[in-house]
Amino acid sequence: DVVLTQTPSTLSATIGQSVSISCRSSQSLLDSAGNTYLYWYLQRPGQSPQLLIYLVSNLGSGVPNRFSGSGSGTDFTLKISGVEAEDLGVYYCMQATHAPWTFGGGTKLELK
Amino acid sequence: QVTLKESGPGMLQPSKTLSLTCSFSGFSLSTSGMVVSWIRQPSGKSLEWLAAIDWDGDKYYNPSLKSRLTVSKDTSNTQVFLKITSVDTADTATYYCARNWELDYWGQGVMVTVSS
Numbered sequence: 001d002v003v004l005t006q007t008p009s010t011l012s013a014t015i016g017q018s019v020s021i022s023c024r025s026s027q028s029l030l031d032s033a034g035n036t037y038l039y040w041y042l043q044r045p046g047q048s049p050q051l052l053i054y055l056v057s058n059l060g061s062g063v064p065n066r067f068s069g070s071g072s073g074t075d076f077t078l079k080i081s082g083v084e085a086e087d088l089g090v091y092y093c094m095q096a097t098h099a100p101w102t103f104g105g106g107t108k109l110e111l112k
Numbered sequence: 113q114v115t116l117k118e119s120g121p122g123m124l125q126p127s128k129t130l131s132l133t134c135s136f137s138g139f140s141l142s143t144s145g146m147v148v149s150w151i152r153q154p155s156g157k158s159l160e161w162l163a164a165i166d167w168d169g170d171k172y173y174n175p176s177l178k179s180r181l182t183v184s185k186d187t188s189n190t191q192v193f194l195k196i197t198s199v200d201t202a203d204t205a206t207y208y209c210a211r212n213w214e215l216d217y218w219g220q221g222v223m224v225t226v227s228s
Binding site: 039049096 | 150158159160171172174175188196208213214215216217218219220221
């Protein structure tokens with residue numbers, strides 16, 4: 001199975017600060033058709049995960065544009081440009097290029 | 113409005129079969145390309161994709177659990193089911209269903225505890 005390693009595991013930020021989360025894959029997530037099936041989710045405390053970013057860099061429906069995704073191959077980044085209180089929770093990356101789909105271990109974003 | 117809701121037994125004993133239902137609205141599983149997946153999350157841990165079924169009835173399983181999993185859907189294409197046989201304490205988790213390969217909509221989750 002593809003292993004996704006997220007760093008850091010915990011991130012402390014102040015409101016308005018910009019932060020980045022890394023997701024590194026054990027295999028390239030580029031498929032033979034040229035697609036990269038890498039997604040980002042946010043799970044707020046006590047809630048279900050919600051889709052933030054799909055296909056590396058596309059913003060999910062209703063997701064604020066302070067969120068952005070980038071990367072290719074095995075290295076991907078989620079950036080939040082100006083953290084807001086509602087952004088606190090655990091962020092997960094997921095790959096769907098190689099079966100079975102797998103998730104990263106999560107990055108907890110907390111207030112400093 | 114797309115909604116999904118999981119339901120299940122809450123608690124069951126080791127070696128039993130866990131039966132879960134995902135009831136959804138706002139979309140139909142008969143629509144070409146549509147998929148519903150099952151994902152679980154032990155308390156305080158990350159997520160594990162378990163299985164999926166698509167609009168055409170094709171089924172997809174996590175190989176690590178494949179021998180114990182069965183995913184199915186109803187004929188009205190508004191419910192998806194998951195059965196896990198021979199459960200043990202390691203199957204204690206919150207179980208989610210979600211729509212599409214990108215998991216764009218999730219249910220609220222159902223907590224399942226396996227205990228004697």
